[in-house]
Amino acid sequence: MKAAQFEQHEPETVEEAVSLLESLDDRAILAGGQSMVPMLRFRLAVPETVIDINQIDALDYLEEDNDWLRIGALARHADVEHADVIQEKYGSFADAAPLVADPQIRNRGTVAGAVAQADPKGDWGSVLLAHEGEVVAHGPDGERTIPADEFFLLPYDTTLDENELLTELRVPTPAAHEGSAYHKLKRKVGDYAMAGSAARLVLDDDGRIERAGIGLTAVDITNVRATDAEDHLEGERPGSDLFKRAGELAAEQSNPESDEHGDAGYKERMVNVLTQRALGDAAERAGLVKRRVTQ
Amino acid sequence: MTDTREITLTVNGTEHTIEVEPRQLLVHAIREELDLTGTHIGCDTGNCGACTVLRDGEPIKSCLMFATQADGSDLMTVEGMEDLPEAGGELHPLQEGFREEHGLQCGYCTPGMIMAGKALLDENPNPSEADIREAISGNLCRCTGYQNIVRSIEYAAEELEHGEIAAADGGVAIDADANADGEFDCGVENCCGGPAAEGDGDGDRGSDPASRGERR
Numbered sequence: 306m307k308a309a310q311f312e313q314h315e316p317e318t319v320e321e322a323v324s325l326l327e328s329l330d331d332r333a334i335l336a337g338g339q340s341m342v343p344m345l346r347f348r349l350a351v352p353e354t355v356i357d358i359n360q361i362d363a364l365d366y367l368e369e370d371n372d373w374l375r376i377g378a379l380a381r382h383a384d385v386e387h388a389d390v391i392q393e394k395y396g397s398f399a400d401a402a403p404l405v406a407d408p409q410i411r412n413r414g415t416v417a418g419a420v421a422q423a424d425p426k427g428d429w430g431s432v433l434l435a436h437e438g439e440v441v442a443h444g445p446d447g448e449r450t451i452p453a454d455e456f457f458l459l460p461y462d463t464t465l466d467e468n469e470l471l472t473e474l475r476v477p478t479p480a481a482h483e484g485s486a487y488h489k490l491k492r493k494v495g496d497y498a499m500a501g502s503a504a505r506l507v508l509d510d511d512g513r514i515e516r517a518g519i520g521l522t523a524v525d526i527t528n529v530r531a532t533d534a535e536d537h538l539e540g541e542r543p544g545s546d547l548f549k550r551a552g553e554l555a556a557e558q559s560n561p562e563s564d565e566h567g568d569a570g571y572k573e574r575m576v577n578v579l580t581q582r583a584l585g586d587a588a589e590r591a592g593l594v595k596r597r598v599t600q
Numbered sequence: 601m602t603d604t605r606e607i608t609l610t611v612n613g614t615e616h617t618i619e620v621e622p623r624q625l626l627v628h629a630i631r632e633e634l635d636l637t638g639t640h641i642g643c644d645t646g647n648c649g650a651c652t653v654l655r656d657g658e659p660i661k662s663c664l665m666f667a668t669q670a671d672g673s674d675l676m677t678v679e680g681m682e683d684l685p686e687a688g689g690e691l692h693p694l695q696e697g698f699r700e701e702h703g704l705q706c707g708y709c710t711p712g713m714i715m716a717g718k719a720l721l722d723e724n725p726n727p728s729e730a731d732i733r734e735a736i737s738g739n740l741c742r743c744t745g746y747q748n749i750v751r752s753i754e755y756a757a758e759e760l761e762h763g764e765i766a767a768a769d770g771g772v773a774i775d776a777d778a779n780a781d782g783e784f785d786c787g788v789e790n791c792c793g794g795p796a797a798e799g800d801g802d803g804d805r806g807s808d809p810a811s812r813g814e815r816r
Binding site for chain 1: 645646
C-alpha cells in the first residue's frame with residue numbers, strides 16, 4: 306500500500322525543526338524511518354506533514370567527552386555497532402547493537418529514533434535505563450534533559466512534549482571499575498526480543514557493587530528497571546549466588562504476557578537467566594572479577 | 601493537485617533526474633520511474649530484503665526509504681553488477697556463483713541476496729560462513745535455499761580472490777574453479793533444495809529461516 310499524501314519538510318537545523326513542530330498541527334517526525342515508513346505506508350500513521358530530520362547534520366554524531374557518551378539523533382545502529390569507543394568501553398551497547406534487526410535496517414535506523422518510538426520490545430531503552438542515561442530534548446523553550454527512568458510512559462508513548470524533538474541520548478562515561486552487558490532472547494535474526502536484560506555494575510576499589518542498573522526488554526508495558534534486583538546487588542560483592550538472587554528478583558518484578566513465543570512463566574524464567582548472564586558479563590568487564598560467573 | 605519534487609539519483613553510474621511525490625518509496629522510483637525492475641518488492645514490511653540496493657556503498661532496504669530521501673545518492677542495483685570491472689563484460693562473480701552453486705531457485709530473493717553479498721565482499725573479501733549468514737540475515741529466501749546461497753557467495757569470494765589470475769590467462773580459471781567445486785554441481789539434493797535435500801547428512805545446518813537465526 307502507498308502512504309497517504311503528505312507534505313514534506315526537511316529542516317536543516319534543530320531550531321527550524323522545533324518551529325515546524327510548533328506551527329504545524331498534524332505531523333510526524335521521520336528519522337531513520339525503519340518503523341515510521343511502514344507505519345506511513347500501512348496508514349497506521351496518516352499525518353498531513355512529515356518532518357524529515359535527516360538533513361540536520363548537527364545531529365549526526367556519536368562522541369564521548371569527559372562526562373558523557375553522547376549519541377545524536379541521527380546516529381544509526383550501525384554507527385554504534387562499529388564505533389571503537391563502544392567496543393572498548395560500553396559493553397552493553399556493543400552487545401545490543403548487532404542484535405537490533407538486520408544489517409540493512411541497522412544502516413538506516415537510528416538509536417534515538419528507536420528510543421523515541423518507545424516500543425517496549427526495543428533494546429535501547431533497556432540499555433539506557435541500565436546506564437541511568439538521559440534523553441535530551443529541544444522544544445520551544447529550549448533544551449531539557451529527561452532521566453531515562455522518567456521517559457517511558459506507555460507502549461509508543463513517552464514524556465516528550467508534543468513540540469519537542471529528541472536530539473540526543475547520553476549515558477555517563479564509565480567509572481574506573483565499571484562493566485555492562487546486554488543479553489537478548491529472540492527466535493531468529495531480525496526479530497524483536499522475546500525478553501532482554503541490560504546490566505551495568507559499578508564497583509568500588511574494594512570490589513563491592515557501588516551502583517547497579519538493570520533494564521528489561523519486552524516484559525512490561527515499557528522498558529523497565531528491575532529496581533528490586535538493583536537494591537539487592539548494591540553494597541555486595543559480585544558472585545553467582547548474589548546474581549542468582551538478583552535474577553529471581555528481576556523475574557518477580559517483570560510482567561510479561563503470554564503470546565505465541567511463550568507463556569508468561571517461561572518469559573519470567575528467561576528474564577532470570579538473561580539477567581544473571583548480563584550481570585556475569587558486566588562483572589567480568591568491570592574487572593576485579595577473574596572468572597566469568599556461571600549460573 | 602499532487603506536489604512532486606525533482607530529485608537526482610545516480611544509479612549504476614548513470615545520473616537520472618526524476619519527479620516524485622514525497623510519499624513515493626525509493627523502490628518504486630527505481631522500478632517504475634527508472635524501469636529497473638531487477639530490484640524486487642517482496643513483503644511490504646521491510647522484512648524480506650528483496651529490495652536491497654547499495655546506497656553510497658551501504659546496503660539498505662529501498663522499501664523503507666522515501667525516494668526524496670535518496671536525492672543526491674549514488675545507488676547500485678543488481679543491473680549494475682555486470683558493468684563492474686570484476687565482471688569482465690560478462691556475469692559478475694557473484695552472479696556466476698549463484699548460477700554455479702544453484703543459489704537461486706525461484707529467483708525472487710536473488711537480487712537482494714546478490715546486493716547483500718556485494719556489500720559483504722566489498723568490506724570483507726574473505727568472509728567465513730558465519731559472516732555470510734550474518735550479511736544475508738536481513739534477506740529471506742522463501743524457497744529456503746540458504747545453503748546454496750551461502751555457497752554462491754563463497755564461490756564469488758574465491759573467484760574474486762583469484763580474479764587477477766583469471767584475467768591474466770584469459771578467464772580459463774573460471775572453468776577450472778567450477779570443476780574443482782564439482783561436489784556442488786547439479787546433484788539432486790542441491791538442485792531442487794526441497795525437503796529431500798534437507799533430510800540428508802548436513803540438513804541440520806539449518807536452511808529454513810526459523811533455524812538459521814542466531815549464529816553469533
